[in-house]
Amino acid sequence: MLKIGLFGVGHLGKIHLSQLATMKDVEVTGYFDPSDANAEGVQAQHNLKRYTSAEELILASDAIDIVAPTTQHFKLCEMAIRNGKHVFVEKPMTNTMEEAKLLVKLVEEANIKFQVGHVERFNPAFLALKGHDLKPMFIEVHRLAEFNPRGTDVSVILDLMIHDIDIVLSIVKSSISRISASGVAVMSDTPDIANVRIEFHNGCVANLTSSRISLKKMRKMRLFQKDAYIGIDFLDKKTEIIKLKTPADEGLFTLDIETNAGKKTIAIANPEIKQSNAIRMELEFFRDSILENKPVEVNVIDGFQALEVAHQILQKIGKGQSE
Structure with missing residues (x-):
């Protein structure tokens, strides 16, 4: 026990x-x-x-x-x-x-054993992509929340955007070459809304927007890669993959479209979403890492790297506001 x-x-x-x-x-x-x-x-x-x-x-x-x-x-x-x-x-x-x-x-x-609570790693919509070859060259993220005084002791970067920073860093197997950022403090003393552009050495670009003063909730990530688009809805737990059809895609819903290069057939897939409690799952992984002596899912280096990028973003925003 x-x-x-x-x-x-x-x-x-x-x-x-x-x-x-x-x-x-x-x-x-x-x-x-x-x-x-x-x-x-x-x-x-x-x-x-x-x-x-x-x-x-x-x-x-x-x-x-x-x-x-x-x-x-x-x-x-x-x-x-x-x-x-x-x-x-x-x-x-x-x-x-x-x-x-x-x-x-x-x-x-x-x-x-040391595990960091980046709970979106355990979101069913993200887990549905396990086994899929993710090599995005452009990523677009929107994480919007209604204003809640709880949590405003830190900026929207450390409160909300850090979830997506961690996911992006786990997907893109490349180091960062450049970060651009802007943010505004509206309801609190730290940025409540921010837009960030992260450029990687492999050419991938991630555009992240986070807000905690929105009128509606949204947690969506879109991945664009060669011959494929992948949409992840972290809030509604939905995932879709739209790609050029291959022989292995028999049985999927397909659609013919006309392009300048002629007719293309695209396949649309909705991977099975296994409903689960993400917080319970991350705590179970922590338990199992101890009892079964296996690696944790989100280790101290993962936590450090996400935090490091978050602080670089905050520095960019602070510098921009002081100029």
Whole structure:
């Protein structure tokens, strides 16, 4: 039985708790949260011990799940790692790049499992593309959300766009050559809407737009590659592939179109979407990585690289606003 201690029982922390509490081979040791408002109802619903010392909860656990404010991530991660405990930490994994560099060093020197909570990696619409040859040369992303005061302690880059940064970096097998960015703070003290262009050395270009002041929700990614278009709807859990037909595409819906090069036949596929709970799945992967001693799905380097790009974007925006 894997004993997991939970740090943070706010909105997302309560979701984590509800999943951990019903997970096979997992025992929730207890939780730590200095906020009485956050803790309200947890004791009655889950009958868990509320720890008043972060170190005591770490020492009583085999692993910890950190869903605390980002400013607390490094301190809790460091304490757990130095005590030989496995760590799951929500994105972004640290508040600053200095903390991120130290954390990478700590993880690489320790014999522990460390997973970063980039939950969109476990979105059913994205998982449906496993096994498909993804080699995009242009990527367009829109992640729009309605305004919610919760989460505005960080910019829209670290709050929303970092999801898509991580996905793009996992797909494009090339280093970044250039980043352009613009953003505006509308409702909070940090950018609430931003547009970013990431250029890769292999020629791929990713155009990302994120907003937390939209009137409607949207989480869509479009991939354009040689002979194919791939659409991913992270919100509605839908995926479609439109490509030039090959002999292997028999049985798919096809459509003939006239082009300057003559008639082309395109095939339209909707990969099977296996409905699942992405948060539960990422926590199960973390559990299995410990119990079965296998690699985590989103490791400390993945978390570091997404955070590094996010901070480069913030620097570009800050420089642009100061000019």
